[in-house]
Amino acid sequence: MRNDGRIPRPTIKRLSLYVRELESMLSRGAQTVSSRQLGDVLGLTDAQVRKDLAHFGQFGHPGVGYHIGELTEQLRRILGTDQQWPAVVVGAGNIGRAVINYARLPEKGFSVMAVFDRDPEVIGTEIGGHTVRPMSELAEQVRANGARIGMLAAPAEAAQDVAEAMIAAGVRGILNFAPVRLTVPPQVAIHSVDLTVSLERLAFEITLGIDQANRRDDRIE
Amino acid sequence: MRNDGRIPRPTIKRLSLYVRELESMLSRGAQTVSSRQLGDVLGLTDAQVRKDLAHFGQFGHPGVGYHIGELTEQLRRILGTDQQWPAVVVGAGNIGRAVINYARLPEKGFSVMAVFDRDPEVIGTEIGGHTVRPMSELAEQVRANGARIGMLAAPAEAAQDVAEAMIAAGVRGILNFAPVRLTVPPQVAIHSVDLTVSLERLAFEITLGIDQANRRDDRIE
DNA sequence: CGTTGTGAAATGATTCACAGCT
């Protein structure tokens, strides 16, 4: 990987979109793709696609384009999703259950190793093949499974405490579904999925008339 | 609203984060907040907070800061979430059920009016107070309820068809949970929530060591 | 005082445009 320093944040955001699209092309039997073609379907310019990919190495073949299989493999290696990422889930409510049952996760490199909840009524029940455990077993399970990712599906009030427990247990990154801002040390990565934030942006863009709000690429994510 | 033309996209993205934080401050009894304080908790500079808000009017009081109640109200009006947004949900699987049962939605201005699924086994069952309807009733229900938003929780293979059905029925914006890129006309707003994309970004940032990947503001969303 | 609102400067990202490879 020729990583000459700074990778622009927007490039990082697009990386998994490339992989998703390439996989879809691959499954449709395509062999090669040009930066132009890939850009067209993702709403990006060809130059942008080339710049993005060039941050990580020289994967293209002048006159030909990119070999899809090869590029996908490289990008997966760069993203780290060629390895398996064991994860724990805290919160066995609606969102937690949806996440646990999300079948596509393992094939993308993420595997739920254990599920936790605070509620004694829920502890001991089965969800998607996992017995829900009490929070007291979190640290032990994170260690035993080498989990680096925690998915936080607890209610907003508990979210900060859960985050701290996850971090203390050794989790390195948190996918946060609770609609609150978490305060975490800088070595811990955080991404939040907040349904109401997404809906509010959508509502605003509908109000705006979209025309100006829509630059093609962030309609995608 | 003094909307002198172009509102930068990053500003739009931050708008609902401001509202969320202001509401939390309000509920803790605070009266006023300075751009500095608000920026600190959100990981933004004070100048950025002021620039963002200044796009929409002059809400601040020099020497004092912003009156939280007043500012929240203004921002909600700007986002359009002072009104109610009727919505329909297509797909009564794990994600659909989680969305439908998400209690906080109505208080944020979004109300699920009807739920649809393709599967005859599921049609007719009750979820969160809604009887699941067949897709054939989509257009009629969208019209009857004045739904402008559609939440798309169908499987990937069906997503493009569902999106087209929603749009034909009159939906103006789609919140897409399916892990595919949707092709829609430019008047339709789209936001996607893709679990695997979020996890891949998280994995990449953990691999990177975060240090460089983390600029404070997008840890939040 | 402390804090806003805002031009001007600095930084960051995208697009242009083309040399060079196949």
Place this chain on the structure above:
DNA sequence: AGCTGTGAATCATTTCACAACG
């Protein structure tokens, strides 16, 4: 011919820095 990789130019966003205000 077709396409990549990349410096240079453009465009967008953020930060600086300060006058004006309560």
